[in-house]
Amino acid sequence: MAAKRIPAADPAALGAREAAWRIAEGAMSSAELVAACLARIDAEEERVQAWVFLDRDKAMAEAEERDRRRKLGMPLGPLHGVPVGIKDIIDVKGMPTGNGSPIDAGRMPLEDAALIRRLHAAGAIILGKTVTTEFAYFHPGKTRNPHDPSRTPGGSSSGSAAAVACRMVPLAFGSQTNGSVIRPASFCGTVGFKPSFGAIPRTGMLTASQSLDHVGLFARNLEDMALAEALMGPDGRDTGAGASPGPLTATALSEPPVAPALAFIRTPAWSHAEEGTVAAFAELVAALGDRLDDVELPEPFARAYGWHRAIMTAEMARNLGHYVDRAPEQCSDKIRDLVAEGRGVSAPDYLGARDMAPVLRSSLEALFDRFDAIVTPAAPGEAPEGLESTGDPVFCTPWTYLGLPALSLPLLAGPSGLPLGVQLVGAAGQDARLLRTARWLVRLLNEEVPA
Amino acid sequence: MAAKRIPAADPAALGAREAAWRIAEGAMSSAELVAACLARIDAEEERVQAWVFLDRDKAMAEAEERDRRRKLGMPLGPLHGVPVGIKDIIDVKGMPTGNGSPIDAGRMPLEDAALIRRLHAAGAIILGKTVTTEFAYFHPGKTRNPHDPSRTPGGSSSGSAAAVACRMVPLAFGSQTNGSVIRPASFCGTVGFKPSFGAIPRTGMLTASQSLDHVGLFARNLEDMALAEALMGPDGRDTGAGASPGPLTATALSEPPVAPALAFIRTPAWSHAEEGTVAAFAELVAALGDRLDDVELPEPFARAYGWHRAIMTAEMARNLGHYVDRAPEQCSDKIRDLVAEGRGVSAPDYLGARDMAPVLRSSLEALFDRFDAIVTPAAPGEAPEGLESTGDPVFCTPWTYLGLPALSLPLLAGPSGLPLGVQLVGAAGQDARLLRTARWLVRLLNEEVPA
Numbered sequence: 001m002a003a004k005r006i007p008a009a010d011p012a013a014l015g016a017r018e019a020a021w022r023i024a025e026g027a028m029s030s031a032e033l034v035a036a037c038l039a040r041i042d043a044e045e046e047r048v049q050a051w052v053f054l055d056r057d058k059a060m061a062e063a064e065e066r067d068r069r070r071k072l073g074m075p076l077g078p079l080h081g082v083p084v085g086i087k088d089i090i091d092v093k094g095m096p097t098g099n100g101s102p103i104d105a106g107r108m109p110l111e112d113a114a115l116i117r118r119l120h121a122a123g124a125i126i127l128g129k130t131v132t133t134e135f136a137y138f139h140p141g142k143t144r145n146p147h148d149p150s151r152t153p154g155g156s157s158s159g160s161a162a163a164v165a166c167r168m169v170p171l172a173f174g175s176q177t178n179g180s181v182i183r184p185a186s187f188c189g190t191v192g193f194k195p196s197f198g199a200i201p202r203t204g205m206l207t208a209s210q211s212l213d214h215v216g217l218f219a220r221n222l223e224d225m226a227l228a229e230a231l232m233g234p235d236g237r238d239t240g241a242g243a244s245p246g247p248l249t250a251t252a253l254s255e256p257p258v259a260p261a262l263a264f265i266r267t268p269a270w271s272h273a274e275e276g277t278v279a280a281f282a283e284l285v286a287a288l289g290d291r292l293d294d295v296e297l298p299e300p301f302a303r304a305y306g307w308h309r310a311i312m313t314a315e316m317a318r319n320l321g322h323y324v325d326r327a328p329e330q331c332s333d334k335i336r337d338l339v340a341e342g343r344g345v346s347a348p349d350y351l352g353a354r355d356m357a358p359v360l361r362s363s364l365e366a367l368f369d370r371f372d373a374i375v376t377p378a379a380p381g382e383a384p385e386g387l388e389s390t391g392d393p394v395f396c397t398p399w400t401y402l403g404l405p406a407l408s409l410p411l412l413a414g415p416s417g418l419p420l421g422v423q424l425v426g427a428a429g430q431d432a433r434l435l436r437t438a439r440w441l442v443r444l445l446n447e448e449v450p451a
Numbered sequence: 452m453a454a455k456r457i458p459a460a461d462p463a464a465l466g467a468r469e470a471a472w473r474i475a476e477g478a479m480s481s482a483e484l485v486a487a488c489l490a491r492i493d494a495e496e497e498r499v500q501a502w503v504f505l506d507r508d509k510a511m512a513e514a515e516e517r518d519r520r521r522k523l524g525m526p527l528g529p530l531h532g533v534p535v536g537i538k539d540i541i542d543v544k545g546m547p548t549g550n551g552s553p554i555d556a557g558r559m560p561l562e563d564a565a566l567i568r569r570l571h572a573a574g575a576i577i578l579g580k581t582v583t584t585e586f587a588y589f590h591p592g593k594t595r596n597p598h599d600p601s602r603t604p605g606g607s608s609s610g611s612a613a614a615v616a617c618r619m620v621p622l623a624f625g626s627q628t629n630g631s632v633i634r635p636a637s638f639c640g641t642v643g644f645k646p647s648f649g650a651i652p653r654t655g656m657l658t659a660s661q662s663l664d665h666v667g668l669f670a671r672n673l674e675d676m677a678l679a680e681a682l683m684g685p686d687g688r689d690t691g692a693g694a695s696p697g698p699l700t701a702t703a704l705s706e707p708p709v710a711p712a713l714a715f716i717r718t719p720a721w722s723h724a725e726e727g728t729v730a731a732f733a734e735l736v737a738a739l740g741d742r743l744d745d746v747e748l749p750e751p752f753a754r755a756y757g758w759h760r761a762i763m764t765a766e767m768a769r770n771l772g773h774y775v776d777r778a779p780e781q782c783s784d785k786i787r788d789l790v791a792e793g794r795g796v797s798a799p800d801y802l803g804a805r806d807m808a809p810v811l812r813s814s815l816e817a818l819f820d821r822f823d824a825i826v827t828p829a830a831p832g833e834a835p836e837g838l839e840s841t842g843d844p845v846f847c848t849p850w851t852y853l854g855l856p857a858l859s860l861p862l863l864a865g866p867s868g869l870p871l872g873v874q875l876v877g878a879a880g881q882d883a884r885l886l887r888t889a890r891w892l893v894r895l896l897n898e899e900v901p902a
Contacts (some may be wrong), residue, residue: 314798318806321799347765347801348772348794355769 012036016082016171016224020123023070023081028432030063030070030081034125037083039166047149049142050163052088053095054128059083062125078230080123085163085172086250088129089136089157089206092116099206099428100132100141100156102330103323109111110133113204114235115173115215122230127169130159133390135320136208137174140333140390144282145187147418154184157216161188171227172218177312177399179379179393181216185408186421187383187391193217193225195431197241197403201230201235209315211241211354212308212400222409222439226252228431231252245405245431252435259374260437262288263295267376268302269394274381276415281377284412287445292375301398307353308401314350317342361402361428368427372437378421382414395423405431407438411445456473463487467533467622467675471574474521474532481514481521481532485576488534491619498600499616500593504546505541505579510534513576514588529681531574536614536623538607539580540587540657545568550657551583551592551607553781554774564655565686566624566666573681574625577622581610584841586771587626587659591841592781596638597868602834605635606841612639615669622678623669625794628659628763629851630830630844632667636859637872638834638842644668644676646882648854649693651679652686659706660766661691662898663759663851673890677703679882696882703886711823711888713739714746717754718827720845725832727866735873737865738896741827749814751807752849758804759852765801768793797801812853812879819878823888829872846874858889863897 011019011033022028045051066081091097091109093116098105116126131141133156143158145151146166153162157174161184164172174181176194185192193216200215207213209284218227226248233244264285266273273281286293317339324331326338367374377395384391399406405428408421424441426434462470462484473479489507496502518530540764542548542568543562549555554560555674567577567695582592584607594609596602604613608625612635615623625632627645636643644667645654651666658664668679677699713738717724724732736743768790775790828846835842850857856879875892877885 041802279710310798315802318799318802323671343797343799346794347761347798348769348795350801352770 012040012167015221019170020079020082024076030066034059034083034259035168044166048144048146048162048166050130050159052129053133059127065337066168077123083127083169085160085169087160087174088132091204092126095129100134103327114201118231130163132156134332134335137335139334143384151385152387152390156180156185156188160218161185161190164190174216176214176216177212179396180407182396183379183391183393183404186378187290189410189419191222192408194406195228196245196405196429198240199232199245201238201241203235203237207319209312211311245429248432251432254441256436258285260440262292262373262375263371264292265295265374265376272380272394273377277377277381280412280420304398304401307356308397310345310349310353313342314345373434374425376423378408380422381417382418399425404428405434463491463618466672470621471530471533473673475527481517484503485510485514485534488620495617499595499597499613501581501610501615503582510578511706516666528574534576534578535621536581536611536620538611539583540624542655545575546580551585554778556825565652569682585783585786588786590601590785594832602836603838603841607639608635612636613668616632625667627665627667628663630847632845633829633857633859634842636845638810638828640861640870641669642673643859645857647677647696647856647880650683650696652689652692654686658770658869663764680708696880702883707887707891711891713743713821713824713826715743716746716825716827723831724828725866728828728832731863731871755849755852759848761796761801761804761833764793765796802856824885825876827874829859833867833869850876855879856885
């Protein structure tokens with residue numbers, strides 16, 4: 001993973017876990033880390049445009065306060081002194097939260113989102129708000145791909161992916177309703193993690209689609225993803241929030257008791273995979289040999305895309321329709337078309353689409369008895385050229401619909417040398433096992449696969 | 452209450468609690484009770500038509516088995532040896548469950564519903580299946596009102612209400628999606644109880660509308676309703692099932708610590724109340740004096756009827772549409788029209804209607820801080836003449852929409868001398884307090900109000 005290739009002399013190059021560990025040990029101060037991250041932002045922001053709001057002074061003051069706490073010997077959370085970026089659809093008290101729309105520009109939340117409260121409790125410092133597409137849908141924000149500014153960083157969590165990729169921050173948060181974490185992680189070459197549906201409560205985050213919205217994470221190494229355990233579990237307000245998948249760190253960092261088995265699944269969307277992706281996955285399949293089986297999904301999976309679309313458009317029409325009604329001229333065509341489409345979905349069709357998710361999920365139980373994870377592309381290819389589109393989420397859609405935990409791992413490269421994510425998907429609630437399997441896979445490939 | 456007026460010499464006249472107590476004490480056998488109930492059925496069934504299926508031999512055999520258990524000193528449940536009637540939309544293994552439709556006639560369930568398993572565990576004997584309207588909606592079954600066979604017993608739990616009213620069984624079960632427990636209880640002069648939404652799991656019951664379906668009870672005295680506590684609590688399968696409102700008996704049978712305060716609410720449906728109902732409630736209001744305040748609902752309650760209708764029609768279209776598609780000629784016009792209407796509801800409107808229920812529920816918190824229960828009619832008037840209609844559920848609609856616990860108490864009479872229920876509605880989850888308040892009210896009126 002990237003963290004290993006960057007000299008640790010630059011605090012901004014550290015992963016979140018390692019940074020927190022160094023701060024706790026007194027080997028580095030939170031102020032040094034925040035200053036290093038701000039220096040990276042100074043160097044790169046003009047080119048990358050990852051942020052909509054930054055409070056440098058407040059972040060430095062909080063870092064100093066964290067350093068004082070440490071010196072006083074007070075108990076430190078797992079993210080003590082570590083700065084993070086927050087997608088601008090998640091409410092942070094004292095920072096404007098604009099939801100990527102001019103309609104909400106300058107909106108000041110009265111309360112922190114549940115995620116923010118838990119990040120504060122873990123000791124993290126909210127550095128600022130990262131660019132989102134309009135209402136976390138498809139109309140792009142200003143962010144550019146750090147690997148090639150003429151290309152999209154993906155969306156909708158564009159700024160969080162880009163900021164982590166260019167070391168402005170070791171950890172950032174986004175959301176996924178279709179492919180908004182896994183796809184930008186793939187395009188920007190970070191690790192992306194969408195925990196099981198409901199694992200991290202969404203209270204205080206813009207509701208796009210209550211049945212599909214997930215909180216997700218971006219980091220530069222896989223081990224950092226186990227930090228999500230501090231953010232999981234019901235908050236008593238998000239009615240979609242479920243049981244926590246349980247502690248992640250111990251399992252995620254342990255060796256699998258037996259060598260994991262992987263299922264390579266092309267999915268019904270395979271025709272969307274670009275030539276370079278097909279070739280890169282052919283190499284991956286060859287490298288993994290008998291550790292990977294070619295598996296086909298049961299037939300009804302072809303319908304998951306339509307079911308996902310019925311739910312997403314109907315719920316987004318319900319939740320965002322008032323923006324379109326109130327200020328149509330300040331909404332993109334994309335969001336206006338979405339609301340119109342969602343208003344045309346009948347309630348029985350919507351309910352049918354929702355009813356099928358648990359049925360499909362059960363149909364995968366046999367697969368997850370045999371395999372530790374599904375291997376599939378994170379996106380059709382490298383980040384597309386241009387900034388008008390944030391790319392195609394089709395390789396994420398079924399796993400979001402089913403609420404399964406998913407990772408994007410920056411293990412492959414496309415024909416232009418840009419990152420190409422390998423998506424790993426686990427059984428519902430088995431987030432820890434997914435992280436353990438992913439770590440095993442990364443080590444295996446670092447040993448066996450030519451870079 | 453009725454039980455007090457019938458000589459206890461007839462076991463069929465006993466309430467469920469008292470019958471269970473006598474059986475447990477050895478003062479009466481379960482076989483005697485079942486035989487007495489079967490004798491009542493022999494005497495009345497031709498006139499009342501409450502049952503679609505009865506297994507007399509099996510019921511007698513089970514009664515004898517219950518009597519043997521008692522003699523062996525084995526532990527006895529709270530309904531040990533008591534026969535009950537089950538609405539024919541609730542699955543009982545070994546009995547056909549027809550859902551009130553020729554399409555499902557003779558359908559044999561493979562499993563007991565959650566309610567039935569809990570009834571078995573409590574020692575009850577399933578005497579048979581009672582008449583329901585078609586799919587628990589408006590197209591009537593064969594049952595007649597025991598007080599006047601030219602009139603409807605109400606619906607959709609027609610047979611359960613009528614069977615309890617004419618002492619065929621001390622306790623029977625129905626369901627309510629709009630007014631299907633409270634209305635027939637009012638028309639037949641029984642006590643009807645619809646516990647808080649989700650209190651009794653619905654697994655194994657026909658799903659008409661998953662957001663609105665409630666399990667409900669019919670008995671001839673209020674104290675029997677506390678027996679519902681044995682049936683409450685999540686079963687791990689009904690995803691709509693919530694926490695149990697907690698033990699009922701101790702609170703329900705205790706004296707209120709201070710005299711309860713009641714809120715008389717006419718509701719936006721008051722224009723539906725018949726002249727005799729208006730007069731009877733005027734007398735009740737006068738009799739209760741300052742124990743009752745005249746309260747008006749917040750304005751948005753007028754819209755609860757439309758929101759209830761959007762949810763009910765949309766969900767019933769989703770759940771029952773396949774019957775109409777498969778065998779339209781075996782469906783009534785009422786159910787065909789319902790499915791067509793529900794298919795015309797848009798998903799965003801449906802979601803909006805669902806979102807408003809918790810908002811309205813919160814707007815009642817201040818009311819339930821001040822008042823122990825709402826007093827309102829159970830139905831517009833006495834049971835209407837004729838068997839073509841099961842009457843109007845309009846006085847039940849908002850409380851079903853909100854999932855609040857509700858009772859119908861046979862305290863009043865209409866101009867023809869037929870029963871007129873007083874509906875008591877409690878705060879969500881406060882079923883025990885509702886039962887306690889109702890018991891206090893019944894005692895007060897028996898003392899103070901001329902019969």
